[in-house]
Amino acid sequence: MIKAAVFDFDGTLFDTMPFWATVGTRMVKKAGLEPVENLDEMVLFMTLEESCAFIKQTYSLDNSIEELVNNVIKEVYGYYTQQAAPKSFIPEFLKKLKNKNIPCAIATASDRRLIELALKRFGLEEYFDKIFTCSELKLNKQSGEIYEIAAKSLGANIKETAVFEDILLAVRSAKQAGFLTVAIEDSESERDKQEIIKTADIYIRDENDLQKFWSYTE
DSSP: OOOOOEOOBBTTTSSSSSHHTTTHHHHHHHHTTOOOOOHHHTTTTTTTTHHHHHHHHTTTTTOOOHHHHHHHHHHHHHHHHHTOBBBBHHHHHHHHHTTTTEEEEEEEEEEEHHHHHHHHHHOOOGGGGGEEHHHOOOOOOOSHHHHHHHHHHHTTGGGGEEEEESHHHHHHHHHHHHHEEEEEGGGGGGGGGHHHHHHHHESSGGGGGGGHHHHHGG
């Protein structure tokens, strides 16, 4: 039986992946340089630190990785405080999880500051016991370690924890680690949709599909 839930943020809880889909190009053009072909695709599923390190190396930028990360944070600050919004069914779903005494955590490749700003704006911070970021833990989502850490913090083991994700790499990692994997549909993962459906235990398109999840909590 599922006793805890771990959520990705961008593309899973909040509909923010379209914004991140062009962040690489914006960074490079802001530096007065020409983006290499497929730059945005190459950095889309990297952590913020990884993408900044890649761009620094590719373009031989003088800025430190920390400077580049902070520049991106400054650029997207307004978006997360004014425009970023949760997927339509998420607030009610989180409320139901809390009513069922199922604790939740976030495991994200994004910066903690952005996550906290967006959650607070919609009053959703109360639903999460912990936030874990790849940069703070020095991890990425190619392994399931970040989910294991999050599950342990919630007092649950792997078999008792559901991991909610939107990208194929992360769904695979959680699945291989032994978690119940719940894939949330996102437009930026459209090209991997069929493989995500095959891999995940549950695939969620809208609030109607959430009924599939509740059966694992009883």
